Amino acid sequence: PSQGQATREAMRRRQRTPADPTIASGSCCCVPCCVCVDSSQRGVLQECGEFKELVEPGFRCIPFPIQMVKTISVKVFQCTVTVQTQTRDKVTVEVEMAVQYRVEPEQVHTFYFALTHPSQLISARAKDSARTQLAAISLNLAFANPHRVGDAVHASLHHSLAPYGVSISAVLVVRVTADTGVAAAMNSLLVSKLHRTAARERAEGAKACVVKRAEAHAEAQALRGEGSARSMKALAAGARRSARRLHYAS
Numbered sequence: 679p680s681q682g683q684a685t686r687e688a689m690r691r692r693q694r695t696p697a698d699p700t701i702a703s704g705s706c707c708c709v710p711c712c713v714c715v716d717s718s719q720r721g722v723l724q725e726c727g728e729f730k731e732l733v734e735p736g737f738r739c740i741p742f743p744i745q746m747v748k749t750i751s752v753k754v755f756q757c758t759v760t761v762q763t764q765t766r767d768k769v770t771v772e773v774e775m776a777v778q779y780r781v782e783p784e785q786v787h788t789f790y791f792a793l794t795h796p797s798q799l800i801s802a803r804a805k806d807s808a809r810t811q812l813a814a815i816s817l818n819l820a821f822a823n824p825h826r827v828g829d830a831v832h833a834s835l836h837h838s839l840a841p842y843g844v845s846i847s848a849v850l851v852v853r854v855t856a857d858t859g860v861a862a863a864m865n866s867l868l869v870s871k872l873h874r875t876a877a878r879e880r881a882e883g884a885k886a887c888v889v890k891r892a893e894a895h896a897e898a899q900a901l902r903g904e905g906s907a908r909s910m911k912a913l914a915a916g917a918r919r920s921a922r923r924l925h926y927a928s
Contacts, residue, residue, distance in 0.1 A: 711742035720786040721747040761805040778847040785843030807834035824851035
């Protein structure tokens with residue numbers, strides 16, 4: 679037989695063969711799939727791309743690929759943010775902060791569908807909040823009270839990231855660094871202030887010594903005068919007694 683006849687014969691045999699019951703026209707094959715969600719994770723169950731429910735830790739079977747599970751960690755992560763800005767007294771400082779955050783287990787699906795790179799969003803919002811806060815305080819206050827900046831950034835991040843299912847655990851100000859020249863000038867001012875304080879304390883000590891010596895001298899003079907007065911009084915009393923005896927004898 680010719681090649682065309684052989685092809686037509688093969689097509690007729692294929693049409694007579696019963697169709698596979700697991701394959702339907704216009705549908706896909708569903709294969710059972712086992713999913714294990716760790717205790718530090720939560721799963722997002724999607725069916726044909728639509729969110730269905732959260733998957734708790736444990737074992738679960740799903741019909742893949744009709745349903746799919748994406749796992750999200752609920753551990754605490756840390757994002758390091760460094761910002762350079764000016765304080766109220768126009769001094770440039772560099773502040774390094776450690777932002778600790780986690781995804782709320784009940785809002786894992788909100789986080790999954792709303793954010794792609796949470797650390798970038800956290801870094802941008804933390805820098806904006808830190809610049810605003812540092813612009814309102816002096817350099818000395820930034821060094822003496824760094825947790826004020828951390829608290830302000832924490833409040834701002836908590837307010838802005840809560841709708842995305844992100845919880846801010848803490849914002850720690852790790853380092854506050856000023857320009858080398860500014861740091862040297864601040865150290866010089868501090869040394870001068872300490873010298874003035876030391877000189878003032880030495881003067882107060884010398885003054886106290888002079889006052890104490892004067893008080894001791896005055897007290898000594900007073901005691902000496904009291905002693906002389908008592909001596910003269912005793913002499914006068916003795917003279918009166920002697921005169922009285924002479925008068926009675928005569």
